[in-house]
Amino acid sequence: MVRAPCCDKMGMKKGPWTEEEDQILVSYIQTHGLMRCGKSCRLRWMNYLRPDIKRGNFSEEEEEAIISLHQLLGNRWSAIAARLPGRTDNEIKNPKEKKASTEADLESFFLRTSAGAERRAGNPPTSPRQSCSEVSSLTATTAGESAGTNGINESFWEDALAMDGSVTSMDFPSEFQGSSFSPEEDDVDFWLNVLRDAGDMSEMLAS
DNA sequence: AAGAGTTTCAACCGCCGTTCA
DNA sequence: GTGAACGGCGGTTGAAACTCT
Incomplete structure (x- = not known):
């Protein structure tokens, strides 16, 4: 099984660079003098500069989704981020300690779920x-x-x-x-x- | 006011899988 | 078929911002 390249997902071109593209890149670097490796540029774009990035605090729904997904997927931050439009894996994993790492927080979330209502009411587990x-x-x-x-x-x-x-x-x-x-x-x-x-x-x- | 302690978050690191020459 | 380059990921770091004493 071959994972689809990110370029396909984002409508970007893939494959060998053309002469023209090389020239554009060279002239850009010469003009602006950007001394960054591709990896660093990519990270900056993906985590910060992308136009569809959603900034600011997580909504309550997003927090609950993160907690649920973390329980389901573990530390697969990119997979979790993929379910939250405009959010990055970096953004999700950074404050993770405050999201779901403590028993208290997990319990707090759990008590808001339907099964948690049973537990809160002191009912024994059903069959x-x-x-x-x-x-x-x-x-x-x-x-x-x-x-x-x-x-x-x-x-x-x-x-x-x-x-x-x-x-x-x-x-x-x-x-x-x-x-x-x-x-x-x-x-x-x-x-x-x-x-x-x-x-x-x-x-x-x-x- | 200022120094110490804590929190936040962008950036970096290293690994692994994929792509391509 | 193979090895280098690249892309993507999770984990970690460290500087800046903030809070406390």
Whole structure:
């Protein structure tokens, strides 16, 4: 599998430099005397100068998304940033200590989720088997293709279901066991919806 | 007012995967 | 097929800004 070049994503040209492009670059450097390596220029552009960069504080929604995605993806800052338009990986990882690194913050976020409401109310976890089977049926109908191409293993399910707080990894869908998995960026929204639905179903089952 | 301590965040580093000659 | 260059990433650093005493 070959990752699509960034140039394709951004509508930029790729491939060998032309004579004309070389001349433009040379004259620019001679005129402006920019003594920066390409890597440094790229970083500056990507993290600061890009016109679509969104500056300023994170909204509450963005903070919650970051916390959720961090639980789901770990320290894959670029993958998290890809789900937050206008935000950079640098911006997200820099204040991470204040976002989700403390138990208190995680608990605070958790208590705002549907499953957290159960925990807050002191209710015992609902049936893991029922909840998990609900999740598995969701994945079977909605994520059939992506499961086939990505593969999903136990650790993903443990991480994902742990977010709900009321289900365990006791009985993962058998078709997902034993295969390797690395969530694709494009699947994150899907998995967040799965987790959200799992929380909602736990409440339904408990009532 | 000023020095110490803390926080913020842009920039850098090094590694790894991809591309291309 | 191979090696150098490049791009992208996560982790880290350090200077500036801010807060506290």
